[in-house]
Amino acid sequence: MFLTAATAGFLTGAGLIVAIGSQNAFVLRQGLKHSHVGLVVAVCAIGDIALILAGVGGMGAIIREWPDLLELLRLGGAAFIGWNGLQAALRAWRGGAALSAQQSNEKNWRRVLLAGLAFTFLNPHAYIDTMVLIGSLSTRYTGDVSWAFGLGACVASVVWFAALGFGARLLQPAFRNPMAWRVLDASVAVSMLMLCVLLLLRPLH
Numbered sequence: 001m002f003l004t005a006a007t008a009g010f011l012t013g014a015g016l017i018v019a020i021g022s023q024n025a026f027v028l029r030q031g032l033k034h035s036h037v038g039l040v041v042a043v044c045a046i047g048d049i050a051l052i053l054a055g056v057g058g059m060g061a062i063i064r065e066w067p068d069l070l071e072l073l074r075l076g077g078a079a080f081i082g083w084n085g086l087q088a089a090l091r092a093w094r095g096g097a098a099l100s101a102q103q104s105n106e107k108n109w110r111r112v113l114l115a116g117l118a119f120t121f122l123n124p125h126a127y128i129d130t131m132v133l134i135g136s137l138s139t140r141y142t143g144d145v146s147w148a149f150g151l152g153a154c155v156a157s158v159v160w161f162a163a164l165g166f167g168a169r170l171l172q173p174a175f176r177n178p179m180a181w182r183v184l185d186a187s188v189a190v191s192m193l194m195l196c197v198l199l200l201l202r203p204l205h
Contacts, residue, residue: 002148005141009152012137013052016129017160021195022081023119023126025088025188027161031168032175036112041165043113047120048130048157055135056150077124078199085192092185124199 017024023044030040120126134153138146174180 001141001145005145005148006152006155009134009138009149009154010156011152012134012149013153013156014160016133017048017157021125022084022123022188022192024164025191026115026119027164028168029184029188030112031165032171034169036109037165037168039109039112040116041161043116044120045158045161047117048126048161049154051126051130052134052150052153052157055131055133056138056146057135059131059135073124073127074199077122078196080118080122081192081199082196085189085196088185088192089189092182092189125195 027040027044031037130153134150138149140146141149175184
């Protein structure tokens with residue numbers, strides 16, 4: 001039963017996290033530039049784990065009962081994601097050697113840390129996916145088995161972020177071409193701005 005629940009949690013977590021989003025785009029970009037990759041992977045994975053465990057522990061139900069908090073997350077998340085989407089669009093428009101894949105330490109580690117925390121905790125969908133959705137699904141299991149479900153989801157987050165961050169180097173040859181960076185930034189800009197619009201147009205549930 002524990003293994004079944006853990007497997008279900010892993011598949012659920014993987015299905016929710018493997019998508020083009022602001023957090024994944026940030027991890028991928030840092031991985032491609034070899035910039036504080038271990039720190040980024042750790043921050044994003046630990047952040048996800050904290051939210052998942054909080055959801056399994058019952059915080060998801062509490063969040064659903066606080067519409068004002070969800071509204072604040074929606075507006076704040078839309079502003080943060082929209083701003084980063086505009087920045088990505090600007091990078092895609094300008095292009096240039098500043099996006100060289102050889103850059104590795106153009107940012108102070110503290111700034112990278114804060115960016116990782118922001119992409120993790122200022123994204124309202126992170127709370128919906130982890131605390132609310134995974135937390136709700138874990139209630140299908142009783143007792144300690146629900147924690148096995150949460151553990152599976154946590155493992156999925158660790159595996160995904162590690163693969164995305166450290167595996168990005170396999171794409172390094174393609175990103176020696178500045179045009180590849182412009183395409184990536186354009187894709188990120190489109191996804192972030194679409195998410196921003198969706199957050200502004202409809203409330204979180």
